[in-house]
Amino acid sequence: FVVLLEDLADPRDAVTVAERLLSTLAAPHELAGQQVTCTASIGIVTSEHGHQQPEDALRDADTAMYVAKHAGKARYVVFDPEMHAVAERRLAMGSDLRQAIASDQLRVAYQPIVSLRTGRPLAFETLVRWAHPVQGLLAPADFLPIADETGLIVDIGTWVLNRACADFAAWRRLSGIPPLAAIHVNLARKQLLLGKLPEVVMDALESHGVAPECLHLEVTESEIMNDPVHAAAVLGDLRRQGVKIDVDD
Numbered sequence: 001f002v003v004l005l006e007d008l009a010d011p012r013d014a015v016t017v018a019e020r021l022l023s024t025l026a027a028p029h030e031l032a033g034q035q036v037t038c039t040a041s042i043g044i045v046t047s048e049h050g051h052q053q054p055e056d057a058l059r060d061a062d063t064a065m066y067v068a069k070h071a072g073k074a075r076y077v078v079f080d081p082e083m084h085a086v087a088e089r090r091l092a093m094g095s096d097l098r099q100a101i102a103s104d105q106l107r108v109a110y111q112p113i114v115s116l117r118t119g120r121p122l123a124f125e126t127l128v129r130w131a132h133p134v135q136g137l138l139a140p141a142d143f144l145p146i147a148d149e150t151g152l153i154v155d156i157g158t159w160v161l162n163r164a165c166a167d168f169a170a171w172r173r174l175s176g177i178p179p180l181a182a183i184h185v186n187l188a189r190k191q192l193l194l195g196k197l198p199e200v201v202m203d204a205l206e207s208h209g210v211a212p213e214c215l216h217l218e219v220t221e222s223e224i225m226n227d228p229v230h231a232a233a234v235l236g237d238l239r240r241q242g243v244k245i246d247v248d249d
Contacts, residue, residue, distance in 0.1 A: 002058070011046040018042045018076040026074070039074035041065050049079070063087050094150045096132065097143060101155055105131050108163050113184070123182040123216065126164040128156065144188075153188045158200055161185050165208040165215070182244065184216040189223040193230065198237045205243075212242030220249045 003021070005014055021040065028035045043064030051057040064079040066087075071077065100106055106128060113123040130138040147153040168183040191197055205212055217238065224231040224247070235245050 002061075011048055014044050014046060015076065015078065018044055022074065022076065041068040041073050042076035043068060043079060044076055045079040049081070060084060090146055090149075093143065094146050094152075097130070097147060097150070097152055100130055100132070101152065101159065105133070106156065106159060106163075107131050107137070108160060108167070110167070121181060123184055124168070125184040125218075126160055126186070128160050148188060148190065151190060153190050154194065157186075157188055157191045158204075161201065162204045162207070165204045165210045168214065169208045169210050182214045182216050183210070184218055184246070186248070187217050187219040187223070189226055192219065192223060192234055193227065195234075197234050198241065201238060201243060202241060213244065216244040216246050218246045218248045221247060222249075 003017070005017060008014060021042065025038045025040050028037045030036070043061040043066070045051075045057055045061040045064060049057075049060065051060070060079045060083075063083050064077045067083055068075050068077040107130070109127045109129055110124040111127060112121045113125060114120065115122050128140055128144075130143050132138050144153065144156075147156050164183050164185050172181075194200070201215070201217070202212070204210075205215060217235075219231075219235070224235075239245055
């Protein structure tokens with residue numbers, strides 16, 4: 001929905017209208033005997049930005065609305081030109097990320113989990129990095145949120161899983177890592193939503209000759225609770241096949 005406000009005495013009056021809209025929408029409605037509450041995310045753009053075309057004003061209001069949604073919904077955000085620049089950078093990074101997967105620009109780093117009693121490694125946690133051709137080595141926080149928004153997180157997760165299994169198998173052959181050692185790999189919410197996740201995991205293990213009990217999949221409570229019934233079914237299937245499940249955070 002678009003609300004056009006004319007003849008405002010002050011641009012800040014648009015905020016007053018947005019607050020009234022949010023308050024009105026927050027009132028519960030009865031539908032088919034059920035109490036239903038609606039929320040809204042509102043993006044505000046004012047004439048002070050000097051838009052020459054109506055589609056430009058709508059674009060910027062839409063950008064502010066998505067900022068409001070990402071901030072937690074049921075709120076308003078006033079457009080700032082930096083938002084448009086950020087949106088363009090995110091769009092460009094999403095395009096670059098697709099190329100990164102195809103061009104083998106992703107890297108994995110391993111954090112050892114060490115026994116304080118013996119000093120020997122018990123396991124290795126897998127951490128993904130992006131060797132960006134222009135920006136250099138990027139940490140997960142720099143690109144995984146965009147990967148999640150675009151759905152590329154599923155392809156990245158599969159790639160990381162296979163890379164970790166391949167490296168772990170090579171270490172076992174070359175350096176005599178003890179049989180009880182394990183590799184830890186993080187699971188994203190969208191990977192959990194895949195019905196075929198157990199097949200993807202078992203294919204990776206079989207392809208690289210890694211026993212299921214050597215793989216720990218780490219998943220956060222919040223990701224599980226997005227769809228607890230489905231998550232429990234998928235994780236339960238993996239556990240029955242011998243894979244270890246660690247609840248993180």
